[in-house]
Amino acid sequence: MTREKMETVSMKKEAPLGWIYLNRPEKLNVINEKMIDELRQLVEQMEKDNEVRVIIITGNGKAFCAGADISHFKTLNPEGAWLFAKKGRELMDYIENVRKPVIAMINGYALGGGLEIAMACDIRIASDDSQVGLPEITLGIYPGFGGTQRLPRLVGKGKALEMMFTGDRIPSMEAQRIGLIERVVPKEKLEEETRNLAMKIASQSQTSLAEIKLLVNKGTDSSLDAGLNMESLGWSLAFTTEEAKTRIDQFLNKGKNKG
Numbered sequence: 410m411t412r413e414k415m416e417t418v419s420m421k422k423e424a425p426l427g428w429i430y431l432n433r434p435e436k437l438n439v440i441n442e443k444m445i446d447e448l449r450q451l452v453e454q455m456e457k458d459n460e461v462r463v464i465i466i467t468g469n470g471k472a473f474c475a476g477a478d479i480s481h482f483k484t485l486n487p488e489g490a491w492l493f494a495k496k497g498r499e500l501m502d503y504i505e506n507v508r509k510p511v512i513a514m515i516n517g518y519a520l521g522g523g524l525e526i527a528m529a530c531d532i533r534i535a536s537d538d539s540q541v542g543l544p545e546i547t548l549g550i551y552p553g554f555g556g557t558q559r560l561p562r563l564v565g566k567g568k569a570l571e572m573m574f575t576g577d578r579i580p581s582m583e584a585q586r587i588g589l590i591e592r593v594v595p596k597e598k599l600e601e602e603t604r605n606l607a608m609k610i611a612s613q614s615q616t617s618l619a620e621i622k623l624l625v626n627k628g629t630d631s632s633l634d635a636g637l638n639m640e641s642l643g644w645s646l647a648f649t650t651e652e653a654k655t656r657i658d659q660f661l662n663k664g665k666n667k668g
């Protein structure tokens with residue numbers, strides 16, 4: 410097992426899983442520029458590491474992440490705010506497009522930029538005491554790291570507008586009901602359930618995982634016809650991989666070695 414600690418994030422490599430911890434627990438893991446840089450560095454590192462097949466992002470302490478660091482907002486002029494939003498948005502885009510599955514393990518508050526990180530991940534699993542929301546409107550602003558775009562794509566326009574207009578926090582069970590979170594588990598089982606889910610995914614073909622992720626992300630941004638054509642092209646190439654040949658052979662021969 411390898412561990413690495415940076416100023417605002419840390420990681421634990423437990424092959425085939427790579428765990429990334431947002432690590433400013435005294436401030437509920439709020440996001441500053443340093444965290445954006447370091448989180449991106451760790452995700453890039455894990456993307457390149459052949460021993461890591463699934464990446465898990467979570468928070469250290471009692472929160473996943475309470476959003477962008479509001480104490481930094483006082484110093485922001487429009488140019489600074491634009492640059493900060495651009496940096497944040499590029500990180501979310503990077504996480505969304507990494508060629509490996511990324512799971513958000515939500516262990517408490519996931520608010521503002523924290524929920525925006527979770528929404529950039531492929532799957533969200535949360536403890537039953539977690540709460541999520543986009544409270545930016547209560548500060549007189551609105552989500553700046555992709556929330557206005559990703560939330561309606563996950564929960565539909567009306568619910569997304571309701572959440573962003575009110576800024577209300579909702580419990581994880583309600584978030585699951587509306588399609589924002591995939592699984593809710595008892596707090597004490599969160600890590601175990603996340604590991605089980607991640608290990609199951611890690612046991613699948615890496616090429617197929619990467620292709621499915623690409624097709625779903627790019628396909629939903631395209632016409633149905635374009636998406637279906639992308640699927641057919643990719644699907645035909647999937648048969649050229651050694652992994653597909655081996656797995657298909659294994660299935661076809663499974664009865665033959667039995668006494």
Ligand SMILES: CC(C)(COP(=O)(O)OP(=O)(O)OC[C@H]1O[C@@H](n2cnc3c(N)ncnc32)[C@H](O)[C@@H]1OP(=O)(O)O)[C@@H](O)C(=O)NCCC(=O)NCCSC(=O)CCO
Binds near residue numbers: 437476518520548
């Ligand atoms: C998350 C809340 C509801 C937690 O409340 P509570 O448990 O009472 O804990 P606190 O005492 O409020 O917080 C502990 C500590 O963290 C600091 N902190 C929390 N959130 C932020 C933040 N976003 N920025 C800066 N600092 C934060 C808090 O000040 C405390 O510090 P002390 O030094 O100990 O006083 C509650 O904290 C809350 O509502 N937080 C704000 C959530 C929010 O509005 N997020 C959106 C931010 S804007 C954004 O993300 C833009 C990107 O789209």
